[in-house]
Amino acid sequence: MADHATSSLPGDRGYLSEQGWRSWALTMDHKRIGVMYIWTTLGFFVVAGILALLLRLKLLVPGPALFSDHTYNVLFTMHGAMIIFLFIIPAIPSALGNFFIPLLIGCRDVAFPRLNLFSYWIFVAGILVTVGTLVAPMDTGWTFYTPYSTRTSAAVTSLSFGLFLIGMSSILTGLNFIVTIHTMRAPGMSWYRMPLFIWAMYATSVIQVLSTPVIGITFLLLAAERVFGIGIFDPAKGGDPLLFQHFFWFYSHPVVYVMILPAMGIVSEVVPVFARKPIFGYKAIAYSALAIAFIGFLVWGHHMFVSGMSTISGVIFSFLTFFVAVPTGIKIFNWIATLYKGSISFDSPMLYALSFIFLFIIGGLTGLFLGSLATDVHVHDTYFLVAHFHYTMMGGTVMGLFAGLHYWFPKMTGRMFNETWAKNAWWLVVAGFNITFFPMFILGMQGMPRRYAEYPAKYQPLNVVATVGSWFLALGVIIMFANFVRSLRNGEPAPDNPWRGLTLEWQTSSPPPEENFHEIPTVTDWPYGYGNRNEASRDH
Amino acid sequence: MAAYKIYFVAWSTLLVLTAVTVAVSYLNLGLWNASVALAIASLKAGLVALYFMHLRHEIKLVLGFAVFPFLILGLILVGTLIDAIYRF
Incomplete structure (x- = not known):
């Protein structure tokens, strides 16, 4: 790939030069919008994380403790709804996606910068309505299953409106990215020269655009039922409560791939850089992202095996679910093959990327237990499911996000973080995560149901282990964030290309100038030519 | 004027189809009531997408x-x- 190093002058703050709140609130710079998404989503990660710590603290003892059962229901609803809709769905696509798609494909901004800013602000509007409603309080669980959600006195209608707005933001962002990737790639960047993060974001955007309208319509129907009494989901009015679950999971299953695919994209970027080897199976990884996106639309019924769905549907959905494991396995094998005989350095981004691979294998394989009909009947709605979901989402997506944050922190801020503290935090995060969630697999197999405020005393020992693990996890996250915040002001100035990456974002200054590149780069090769002679002579 | 001709034709067709929808609603076709209404609505949506949203020329x-x-x-x-x- 052509070299377009544009060393910045010392003290040049690039896109961060302009100051004052207007320079942020009215910006159309994709990088600044990305940064606003990062602060917003990480803010909710912290809030929802604190709620999770409270829930774990209560579960330290089997009986009543700390707060009432109703409060427990409200807290787990808030934890789930915030972490899903306000953190994990937008965390990588809207935040890192916004910042890095134009940089990675070598253009000056996204296709519709004004629409991008609009997406951010309707996201904020959606947050205000949603959070206002959640603290109202809401006790339906984050899935808002009917008929309870049509009958509860909680403000489901306004919550629906808030989530509708957030969904709108998600659709517009996805649309923006699709058009950007189609039309704005740098000269010479053919589809097969695109970084794999871009392939992942493309697949993600397609899911966002196609599936989000379904949940929007579902929330409107739910609101119509509650406000106008039209019988859609409530059997008392002639509706079908399973229809809600069909609609809900038709969105919410594909959307777990909105959460995981971008993280897989980050891993595909980080692994070759730190293994100093070309990515193995580029096309297989690229197409498996699209395959996951497509198959993800065919498997929603596996959430409903014990909901009273017809047996034939159960068999079909169970069968189809196993197909998702194939492209996922392809990715994992390709990453491992990339590592094989590489010259691996264990810097913090790589540590998180490797943890992703390790933890996501556990999360993914336990998904097959849940996807097969017979075992699902046993473990459905137990802590097994909680463990599976947190292994995929926290062990997967969040580890991918942390890998991305460490990998791109020098580029985004122009500062280096403290590597020693980053590694210390990594030990705590990964150890704490496993201590917290692995016991839940066992608890689930033993039959401990999820979402219950109290439990029989025989489950206490493992619950104590899980709760203590959550403290280690929290300490690790606190150290990581403290390291970031400290480095924002006091970190060493970052070189343009600290990890010796070949993708285009490393060919511009750190932080990048306002329109990314002083001169739009011309691409002559794919970005994974690590380990050859040309690469060894590169200036960094 | 000629450039706009197709839009007038499409628009007139939409109006005619609206009239048809109203007229059909007075007939009782039993099970077919919903199907016919949906078919006409789909036709109208198709016209809007093809001509007013320029899909035909994309x-x-x-x-x-x-x-x-x-x-x-x-x-x-x-x-x-x-x-x-x-x-x-």
């Missing part, structure tokens, strides 16, 4: 993006109906 890629969601719609209908029909 490149194949854009056309593909417009058609693909119907596949997704088909999926949700089939998946849900398989459950609803075989449930007991």
Whole structure:
């Protein structure tokens, strides 16, 4: 790939030069919008994380403790709804996606910068309505299953409106990215020269655009039922409560791939850089992202095996679910093959990327237990499911996000973080995560149901282990964030290309100038030519 | 004027179809009531997409993006109906 190093002058703050709140609130710079998404989503990660710590603290003892059962229901609803809709769905696509798609494909901004800013602000509007409603309080669980959600006195209608707005933001962002990737790639960047993060974001955007309208319509129907009494989901009015679950999971299953695919994209970027080897199976990884996106639309019924769905549907959905494991396995094998005989350095981004691979294998394989009909009947709605979901989402997506944050922190801020503290935090995060969630697999197999405020005393020992693990996890996250915040002001100035990456974002200054590149780069090769002679002579 | 002719034709067709919808609503076709109303509505939506939203003159890629969601719609209908029909 052509070299377009544009060393910045010392003290040049690039896109961060302009100051004052207007320079942020009215910006159309994709990088600044990305940064606003990062602060917003990480803010909710912290809030929802604190709620999770409270829930774990209560579960330290089997009986009543700390707060009432109703409060427990409200807290787990808030934890789930915030972490899903306000953190994990937008965390990588809207935040890192916004910042890095134009940089990675070598253009000056996204296709519709004004629409991008609009997406951010309707996201904020959606947050205000949603959070206002959640603290109202809401006790339906984050899935808002009917008929309870049509009958509860909680403000489901306004919550629906808030989530509708957030969904709108998600659709517009996805649309923006699709058009950007189609039309704005740098000269010479053919589809097969695109970084794999871009392939992942493309697949993600397609899911966002196609599936989000379904949940929007579902929330409107739910609101119509509650406000106008039209019988859609409530059997008392002639509706079908399973229809809600069909609609809900038709969105919410594909959307777990909105959460995981971008993280897989980050891993595909980080692994070759730190293994100093070309990515193995580029096309297989690229197409498996699209395959996951497509198959993800065919498997929603596996959430409903014990909901009273017809047996034939159960068999079909169970069968189809196993197909998702194939492209996922392809990715994992390709990453491992990339590592094989590489010259691996264990810097913090790589540590998180490797943890992703390790933890996501556990999360993914336990998904097959849940996807097969017979075992699902046993473990459905137990802590097994909680463990599976947190292994995929926290062990997967969040580890991918942390890998991305460490990998791109020098580029985004122009500062280096403290590597020693980053590694210390990594030990705590990964150890704490496993201590917290692995016991839940066992608890689930033993039959401990999820979402219950109290439990029989025989489950206490493992619950104590899980709760203590959550403290280690929290300490690790606190150290990581403290390291970031400290480095924002006091970190060493970052070189343009600290990890010796070949993708285009490393060919511009750190932080990048306002329109990314002083001169739009011309691409002559794919970005994974690590380990050859040309690469060894590169200036960094 | 000539450039706008097609829009007037499309618009007039939409008006005619609206009249047909109203007229049909006075007939009792039993089970076919909903089907006929939906068919006319789909026809109208098709006209809007093809002419007013310029889909007819777009490149194949854009056309593909417009058609693909119907596949997704088909999926949700089939998946849900398989459950609803075989449930007991």
